[in-house]
Amino acid sequence: MALTTAPDPTRRGTGSVRPDATRRGTGRIRHGEGLAGYVFLSPWLIGLMGITAIPMLLSLYLSFTNYDILTPFSEVQWVGLANYERMFTSDPSWWHSVRVTLSFALIAVPLKLAAALGVALLLNRAWRGVGLFRGLFYLPSLLGGSVALAIVWVNMFNRDGAFNSFLALFGIEGKPWVNDPDWALETLMVLAIWQFGAPMVIFLAGLKQVPTELYEAASVDGAGKFRQFVNVTLPMLSPVIFFNLVLETINGFQGFTAAFVLSNGTGGPVDSTLMYTLNLYITGFTDLEMGYASAMAWVFLIAIAIITAIFFSTGRFWVHYSDGEDR
Amino acid sequence: MHPATHPTVNAPDGRTYRTPLVRRRLLRGLLAAVVALPLVGAAAACGDDAASDGKTKISVFWWGGEARAQLTEQALDLYTQKNPDVVFEKTWQANQGYFDKLATLTAGGNPPDIFQIDDNYLTEYAARNTTLDLTPHQESGKVDTSKFPQSLWQYGVVDGQLAGLASGENTQGLVYNKTLLTKNGLPEPTTGMSWEEHIAWAEEVSKKTGVPGTMDASAVDKAFWVWLRQQGKDLYKGNDLGFTVEDVTRWFELWKDARDRGATPTPDVIHEGNATDITKQLVVTGKAATSWVWVNQMPELKKNTTDELGVIAYPGDPSGQWARASMYWSVFRGTKNADIAVDVINFLVNDPEAVKLLGTDRGLPSNLDLRRVVSDDTTDEAMKQSIAVETELAESFGESPQVPIKGHSKVRAELIKSAENAQYGRATPAEAAAQFVEACKAAIAS
Numbered sequence: 001m002a003l004t005t006a007p008d009p010t011r012r013g014t015g016s017v018r019p020d021a022t023r024r025g026t027g028r029i030r031h032g033e034g035l036a037g038y039v040f041l042s043p044w045l046i047g048l049m050g051i052t053a054i055p056m057l058l059s060l061y062l063s064f065t066n067y068d069i070l071t072p073f074s075e076v077q078w079v080g081l082a083n084y085e086r087m088f089t090s091d092p093s094w095w096h097s098v099r100v101t102l103s104f105a106l107i108a109v110p111l112k113l114a115a116a117l118g119v120a121l122l123l124n125r126a127w128r129g130v131g132l133f134r135g136l137f138y139l140p141s142l143l144g145g146s147v148a149l150a151i152v153w154v155n156m157f158n159r160d161g162a163f164n165s166f167l168a169l170f171g172i173e174g175k176p177w178v179n180d181p182d183w184a185l186e187t188l189m190v191l192a193i194w195q196f197g198a199p200m201v202i203f204l205a206g207l208k209q210v211p212t213e214l215y216e217a218a219s220v221d222g223a224g225k226f227r228q229f230v231n232v233t234l235p236m237l238s239p240v241i242f243f244n245l246v247l248e249t250i251n252g253f254q255g256f257t258a259a260f261v262l263s264n265g266t267g268g269p270v271d272s273t274l275m276y277t278l279n280l281y282i283t284g285f286t287d288l289e290m291g292y293a294s295a296m297a298w299v300f301l302i303a304i305a306i307i308t309a310i311f312f313s314t315g316r317f318w319v320h321y322s323d324g325e326d327r
Numbered sequence: 328m329h330p331a332t333h334p335t336v337n338a339p340d341g342r343t344y345r346t347p348l349v350r351r352r353l354l355r356g357l358l359a360a361v362v363a364l365p366l367v368g369a370a371a372a373c374g375d376d377a378a379s380d381g382k383t384k385i386s387v388f389w390w391g392g393e394a395r396a397q398l399t400e401q402a403l404d405l406y407t408q409k410n411p412d413v414v415f416e417k418t419w420q421a422n423q424g425y426f427d428k429l430a431t432l433t434a435g436g437n438p439p440d441i442f443q444i445d446d447n448y449l450t451e452y453a454a455r456n457t458t459l460d461l462t463p464h465q466e467s468g469k470v471d472t473s474k475f476p477q478s479l480w481q482y483g484v485v486d487g488q489l490a491g492l493a494s495g496e497n498t499q500g501l502v503y504n505k506t507l508l509t510k511n512g513l514p515e516p517t518t519g520m521s522w523e524e525h526i527a528w529a530e531e532v533s534k535k536t537g538v539p540g541t542m543d544a545s546a547v548d549k550a551f552w553v554w555l556r557q558q559g560k561d562l563y564k565g566n567d568l569g570f571t572v573e574d575v576t577r578w579f580e581l582w583k584d585a586r587d588r589g590a591t592p593t594p595d596v597i598h599e600g601n602a603t604d605i606t607k608q609l610v611v612t613g614k615a616a617t618s619w620v621w622v623n624q625m626p627e628l629k630k631n632t633t634d635e636l637g638v639i640a641y642p643g644d645p646s647g648q649w650a651r652a653s654m655y656w657s658v659f660r661g662t663k664n665a666d667i668a669v670d671v672i673n674f675l676v677n678d679p680e681a682v683k684l685l686g687t688d689r690g691l692p693s694n695l696d697l698r699r700v701v702s703d704d705t706t707d708e709a710m711k712q713s714i715a716v717e718t719e720l721a722e723s724f725g726e727s728p729q730v731p732i733k734g735h736s737k738v739r740a741e742l743i744k745s746a747e748n749a750q751y752g753r754a755t756p757a758e759a760a761a762q763f764v765e766a767c768k769a770a771i772a773s
Contacts, residue, residue, distance in 0.1 A: 036355050069434040070455040090769075159595060179595035181751055265423065266740065269598045270747045285427040287737050287770075288451060290434075 120203035141197030206240035453490035491655025495690025546746035579756030653690030
């Protein structure tokens with residue numbers, strides 16, 4: 001969706017390949033070549049149409065119906081805006097899941113980006129064995145949204161889990177983190193923050209691109225390390241920060257796997273981990289209210305689009321592209 | 328001369344410029360065909376459920392563990408032996424996610440011919456016309472319920488239609504850790520103790536053994552249901568709730584008192600025990616001396632602990648309990664082979680050999696004659712125990728309630744949520760009860 005329009009963080013003025021450099025002399029696509037192109041594209045194209053585009057449109061239609069999965073399509077009843085009305089006016093658990101998701105994203109995303117940038121700064125040096133550390137820090141992200149990782153996490157933060165044994169070494173009595181409604185969501189946040197590898201690698205790539213002469217010039221002018229970070233690194237890095245911010249925010253909103261595993265698919269204890277997507281899943285597949293769940297999905301899509309649009313509109317105040325006319 | 332020729336870096340010398348172009352085109356066509364071919368194949372492979380050799384294929388879907396899978400597969404193989412023209416496509420999976428999968432299969436137009444279902448979902452499916460009405464087959468004798476206790480097969484009737492054939496009978500059971508009690512010289516609980524006596528007993532157990540005496544039952548719908556029946560109420564009455572906010576408040580207060588007295592584990596442990604997974608029942612994980620289960624789960628529970636277990640009825644008047652269909656076999660309404668499917672489910676509950684194979688895994692055999700045979704023949708101690716207890720309790724069973732109405736699965740989830748709100752001290756029993764009743768009304772209205 002909005003992802004495709006995100007700026008390419010690695011794009012820089014001087015080194016980029018001119019798009020017409022690869023084009024052939026005639027500049028025209030011969031007849032028959034276009035067809036072959038589409039045939040080659042067909043697996044992806046059929047996938048896109050069959051798995052994404054058509055189901056999406058269908059779900060838009062279903063969001064105006066009372067579809068319940070078991071009833072055949074032909075008997076589905078049109079209910080107009082009733083699903084949307086119910087969401088905003090008479091469904092406390094919907095509002096609750098919105099709150100849970102917002103607080104998750106508002107806390108986990110900035111912390112994750114800060115952690116990624118911090119570690120990237122540390123690893124952007126010519127230490128011996130720095131490659132190994134980069135690999136190690138990236139590792140948690142490779143395990144990504146995996147169920148296995150979530151299971152390990154749950155066991156680690158149980159009452160008798162490894163984390164509490166660690167706390168006990170210092171004489172601190174732990175909590176049943178994952179089974180405590182006051183802490184379950186926070187445990188999930190920590191899990192999300194810990195998987196900062198992907199933005200970290202992108203930050204690293206961005207840091208590598210900052211010209212060293214800028215730092216030299218800054219230090220000649222008497223700027224200290226902190227000053228250099230604020231006045232050189234951050235502005236030069238802002239397109240990358242923007243890219244990571246957009247991507248991670250969307251990721252944060254869509255968090256599902258860990259919450260599902262931690263709560264056995266219920267959003268418990270006491271709805272404390274009822275993320276939006278999990279609520280949507282329960283509504284659609286457990287409560288069999290697929291029409292209503294479709295409406296929830298569309299509101300979600302629009303909300304994410306709006307948030308992304310807000311990022312883009314504020315971007316011009318703080319994102320600096322070095323290939324602008326000022327260069 | 329050939330203005331459009333590709334760069335011919337690798338073209339061999341001494342040939343015309345045309346050859347590589349033609350070859351390239353050919354190669355491209357071939358490649359494209361190779362890429363596209365599997366798609367055509369995949370499209371052609373869809374939607375074919377008749378076996379190639381003139382045999383009829385019946386798909387069967389159930390949830391359960393490894394042991395149940397083996398038994399069920401053997402029983403179905405036995406059917407194929409006797410009816411070589413019928414083969415089965417057997418699919419099974421764990422309890423969690425089963426109904427998600429079943430719903431998705433149904434929506435995708437590819438539902439199994441025969442599926443296992445329980446009273447949490449029977450009405451959801453029957454009310455949406457997903458299950459075949461077995462009544463005509465029952466009348467014609469193709470589905471034989473003559474040896475069933477009447478209340479048992481009637482527990483499969485939804486809106487006047489026989490939507491599911493009881494594949495077994497069970498009833499609520501309070502399982503306790505016998506080893507722990509004898510070691511500490513404590514008395515075993517007995518059927519007929521009141522709820523207050525049970526909690527007082529559990530408090531004593533907690534004090535003497537350090538193991539919490541009883542799992543908190545406030546979030547356990549089957550316990551709440553028995554308790555309601557003992558108060559002269561019910562879970563549902565027609566299409567409405569059979570209880571009031573005051574009833575729920577009293578139920579939640581009963582357990583708040585138990586928690587305050589130290590008779591139960593801490594809320595986070597109770598939360599663990601509220602998961603339906605048998606292996607997580609607190610009595611087998613050693614986190615409580617008693618758990619709220621179904622009697623037919625004894626063999627499975629026994630496999631997860633080395634301690635000796637005992638089982639009795641839930642506290643209060645045992646006539647609050649009833650002969651419940653532990654689960655059903657249902658036939659998909661749109662199946663092309665209804666007659667065969669009906670014959671298969673009849674075979675699974677009425678054929679002596681099949682029933683003997685299946686044992687008490689899905690509950691006590693529904694067919695009373697065969698139940699006697701199975702209980703006489705079994706050598707499994709835990710199975711003997713569940714049969715003995717259930718047979719004993721059967722003498723005091725009350726009348727069966729109506730099958731839970733549409734929205735029941737949501738009601739169960741809401742009970743857990745509200746009860747846990749009270750357990751974690753985030754709401755008073757009265758607040759939690761009001762919240763629960765409101766949520767229930769919304770759940771059964773839609």
